[in-house]
Each structure stands twice: as structure tokens, then as C-alpha cells.
Amino acid sequence: MRTNSMPRITVSLTLQVCLCASLVGLAACGKGKEAQKEPAKEPAKEAQKEAQKEAQKEAKMVQEPAKEAAKDQVEVFSWWTGAGEQEGLDAMIADFKAKNPTIEFINAAVSGGAGTNAKAILANRLQAGNPPDSYQRHAGLELADDIKAGKVEDLTKLFEAQGWKDKLPKGLLDAITIDGKIYSVPVNIHRANLIWFVPKTLKALGIAGPPKTWKEFLTQAQAIKAKGKTALAIGPTWTQKHLLETVLLGELGPDKYTGLWTGKTDWKSAEVTAALDTFNKVLAASDIKSSAADWQPAADRVIDGAAVYTVMGDWLDGYLGRAKKLTFKTDYDVAASPGSSGVYDFLSDSFTLPIGAKHRAAAEKWLTECGSVQGQDLFNPQKGSIPARTDADKAKYQNYLATALKDWQDPATKIVGSLTHGVVANNAFGSEIDTALGIFVQKRDPAAFGAAIAKAYADTK
Numbered sequence: 001m002r003t004n005s006m007p008r009i010t011v012s013l014t015l016q017v018c019l020c021a022s023l024v025g026l027a028a029c030g031k032g033k034e035a036q037k038e039p040a041k042e043p044a045k046e047a048q049k050e051a052q053k054e055a056q057k058e059a060k061m062v063q064e065p066a067k068e069a070a071k072d073q074v075e076v077f078s079w080w081t082g083a084g085e086q087e088g089l090d091a092m093i094a095d096f097k098a099k100n101p102t103i104e105f106i107n108a109a110v111s112g113g114a115g116t117n118a119k120a121i122l123a124n125r126l127q128a129g130n131p132p133d134s135y136q137r138h139a140g141l142e143l144a145d146d147i148k149a150g151k152v153e154d155l156t157k158l159f160e161a162q163g164w165k166d167k168l169p170k171g172l173l174d175a176i177t178i179d180g181k182i183y184s185v186p187v188n189i190h191r192a193n194l195i196w197f198v199p200k201t202l203k204a205l206g207i208a209g210p211p212k213t214w215k216e217f218l219t220q221a222q223a224i225k226a227k228g229k230t231a232l233a234i235g236p237t238w239t240q241k242h243l244l245e246t247v248l249l250g251e252l253g254p255d256k257y258t259g260l261w262t263g264k265t266d267w268k269s270a271e272v273t274a275a276l277d278t279f280n281k282v283l284a285a286s287d288i289k290s291s292a293a294d295w296q297p298a299a300d301r302v303i304d305g306a307a308v309y310t311v312m313g314d315w316l317d318g319y320l321g322r323a324k325k326l327t328f329k330t331d332y333d334v335a336a337s338p339g340s341s342g343v344y345d346f347l348s349d350s351f352t353l354p355i356g357a358k359h360r361a362a363a364e365k366w367l368t369e370c371g372s373v374q375g376q377d378l379f380n381p382q383k384g385s386i387p388a389r390t391d392a393d394k395a396k397y398q399n400y401l402a403t404a405l406k407d408w409q410d411p412a413t414k415i416v417g418s419l420t421h422g423v424v425a426n427n428a429f430g431s432e433i434d435t436a437l438g439i440f441v442q443k444r445d446p447a448a449f450g451a452a453i454a455k456a457y458a459d460t461k
């Protein structure tokens with residue numbers, strides 16, 4: 001039994017003994033007058049014996065769930081249930097099962113893009129001391145919150161045993177390390193700053209190519225509107241936040257964008273207000289009033305030709321290229337989001353070993369799968385991401401993914417971290433931005449939006 005689950009067990013055992021003692025007491029009372037007639041039986045001692053017996057029974061019951069917990073299984077928590085996401089996870093699960101035939105795999109995935117639903121459910125489980133055996137967390141400040149709160153185990157020994165330390169880019173290793181200890185196993189690298197389109201749609205509208213700046217996007221948007229189409233398909237709040245980060249990146253450039261998360265760029269400055277104003281105009285050119293339920297249906301509008309563009313991370317390549325079996329370059333195409341060519345707005349999905357996991361050894365086996373070349377090379381081509389490991393099999397990454405791999409490894413590429421997907425903002429700051437964004441979408445006041453975020457940054461630092 002893990003030491004960190006001890007206090008919980010001890011508490012419940014103590015509670016149970018007390019409860020038993022009082023129940024025995026009640027039972028003794030229930031005997032009522034009879035008990036009063038037989039004072040010679042030393043009721044106090046009898047009750048004590050009964051309480052001891054009950055306590056022994058209860059202690060056995062407490063051990064039994066522990067035996068149950070020792071059964072060979074592993075519960076893995078993620079949000080990869082949707083088309084394009086599930087396929088990747090399934091590929092890795094199949095390999096895990098083949099390598100670990102005696103471990104029952106429990107897929108505890110909760111639906112909803114970017115984990116908006118999953119994260120809320122996970123928070124409740126962690127709060128209740130009922131963690132899954134491993135859960136998905138983005139590398140970066142999102143994970144750092146869990147580390148600081150003592151929710152996840154130090155995995156340094158596993159990294160050393162598996163020889164992973166020199167198989168990951170240093171920047172990524174830094175995003176999962178605190179005080180020299182490593183806390184999660186990254187399975188991939190995703191790129192957030194991408195704009196997706198259908199070449200035939202652009203051709204039919206007389207548009208030469210995807211916009212290189214947001215200003216150009218807004219010009220195109222007018223012509224698109226005149227032809228009765230929507231310039232940009234969008235989904236729920238998190239996709240709007242995803243759009244916000246790409247507009248900020250495109251308008252401010254990588255250094256000032258990074259400064260937004262380090263305190264160097266003032267959210268109330270004229271240039272940030274101007275960028276937020278552009279965001280406002282971009283939103284106005286979108287279908288926000290009738291926005292799609294999630295990122296896949298937003299992309300469907302582009303594929304159907306009702307909308308021209310959607311801004312989304314490269315999990316869209318998994319959805320369009322694998323789940324929908326469309327052909328890259330013919331049926332769909334992609335470019336860096338306006339103003340962000342040469343920049344990789346990255347995020348990384350990683351898996352943890354929560355403190356109190358019931359199947360620790362099996363969880364380590366799952367993490368071993370996640371960190372392996374084979375696991376990553378099965379998962380990522382399906383998922384639309386490139387491997388976190390630097391020694392994966394390049395031949396497995398074709399079409400869009402071949403360019404992603406090349407760009408990621410190009411020393412000239414500037415790398416920045418994603419806001420929406422956990423790299424640059426801690427959870428408190430992230431959720432304050434959600435609130436401010438909700439108000440902005442209603443009121444459309446860029447200066448007030450910037451001021452609200454500036455305050456949130458100061459409050460949550």
C-alpha cells in the first residue's frame with residue numbers, strides 16, 4: 001500500500017471503529033430492560049469485546065478493497081473520445097494490451113475537445129482522493145500546478161531506467177521538470193497556430209492563397225461575406241481562446257507574445273489593445289453567433305464549403321486525414337495562422353502517475369508505453385501530432401506531419417507555448433482569461449478585455 005494513501009485509510013478505519021462501537025452501544029441499549037435485569041454480566045466488558053470483534057471484521061473489510069485494488073488493471077484518464085483523437089489512443093492501447101496481456105485496460109476518457117469536461121471531472125476525483133492510475137496533462141504550467149499541489153509522483157527514476165532523458169528536446173524536458181525532478185511522460189508535440197482550408201473553395205472564390213496576416217484575412221473576409229459564405233468557422237469557448245492566442249501571436253510576434261506570459265508585455269499597452277481589436281474584428285467575421293459544438297463540427301463546415309477557414313491545432317490533421325480519410329493538399333490544406341510563419345506555437349500531451357494511484361505498477365507500464373518509440377509511432381500518425389521523442393521513425397510521418405516534423409526540428413523555427421493548451425498559463429490565470437473572454441464576447445470592448453487580463457495576471461502570478 002502506498003504511504004500517501006495511508007492517512008485516508010487510517011481515517012476511515014478510525015471512523016469505522018467509532019461507528020461500530022456506537023452501533024454496539026445502540027444494540028446493547030436495544031436489549032433494554034433485559035440488560036438491566038442482568039447486571040452480573042459486566043455489560044461494559046461485553047460491549048468492549050463486541051466492539052473488538054466488529055473492529056476486526058471491519059479491518060478485514062478495509063483490507064479487502066485493497067486486495068481488489070491490487071487486481072491487475074490500469075485506469076487511464078484522457079479526453080480522447082472524439083473522431084481523430086480516439087483512433088490515436090486506441091492504437092497505443094492495442095500495443096499496450098499486446099505487451100501486457102494480463103493487465104485489464106480501463107479507458108476512462110471523457111468526451112469534449114481540449115478536455116474542458118474531462119478536466120472538471122478529474123479535478124473532482126483528485127479532490128476526493130480517487131485518482132485514476134494515470135491522467136493526461138499538458139506539459140508546462142498546467143502540470144506545474146499539480147506538481148506544486150503534490151498530486152503527481154516524481155518519475156525521474158522511470159526516466160533514468162528507460163533512458164528517456166536524452167531522447168526528449170531540452171525545452172520539453174524543462175516543461176515537465178521542477179527542482180530537477182521529472183513529473184510526466186510526454187507522448188507528442190502538437191502545433192496550435194494553424195489555419196485550415198479547402199483549396200477548391202479558395203479557387204472558386206478567386207482567393208490566391210490563405211492570408212499571411214490578419215489584416216489580409218479581414219480583407220478576404222469582406223469578399224467572402226459578399227459571396228454568402230462565412231470566413232471563419234469556430235466552436236465553443238476554448239476554440240475562441242485558441243483563436244485569441246493565434247491572433248495575439250500573429251499581431252505581436254513571438255517575443256512580445258511570450259512577454260504576455262512572463263510579464264514583459266503589458267496587456268494594457270496600445271499594441272496589445274490593437275491586437276485585441278483585431279481579434280474582435282476576426283470574431284465578427286466568424287460564425288460565433290451559431291458556433292459549432294466542438295472543433296470537429298467547426299471543421300466540417302469548412303469541408304462542406306459553408307465556411308472558408310478554421311483555426312485549429314494539428315489534431316485536425318488526424319481528424320481529416322485519418323478519421324475522415326480525406327486527401328491532404330487536395331481535400332484539405334493548412335498554413336501557419338496569419339502572421340505566424342516560422343513560429344511553432346507548441347503544446348505537448350503527457351501522462352502522469354498520480355499520488356494514490358491504485359495500480360501503480362500497471363500505471364508505470366502504461367507510462368512506459370507512452371514513452372516508447374513504438375507507442376509514440378503508433379499514436380502520433382493517427383493523432384496528427386509528431387513524436388515527443390527525437391529518435392522516432394521519421395518515415396511514419398507523411399504529408400502534413402512530414403512538414404510539421406521538419407519545422408519543429410528546424411533551428412530557425414521560433415518556439416512559443418500555447419495558452420489554451422496548458423503551456424504558458426497556470427490554471428488560475430487560464431480560467432480568469434476564460435471569464436474575461438466570456439465578457440468580451442458579450443461586450444466587445446478590447447481595452448476593458450486587456451485591463452481584465454492584466455489584473456488577472458497580477459492576481460494569479
Ligand code: GAL
Pocket residue numbers: 079080085112113114115138190315347348349420421
Ligand atoms: C488539446 C490536446 C490535443 C487535442 C485537443 C482537442 O488540449 O492537447 O491532444 O486533444 O485538445 O481535443
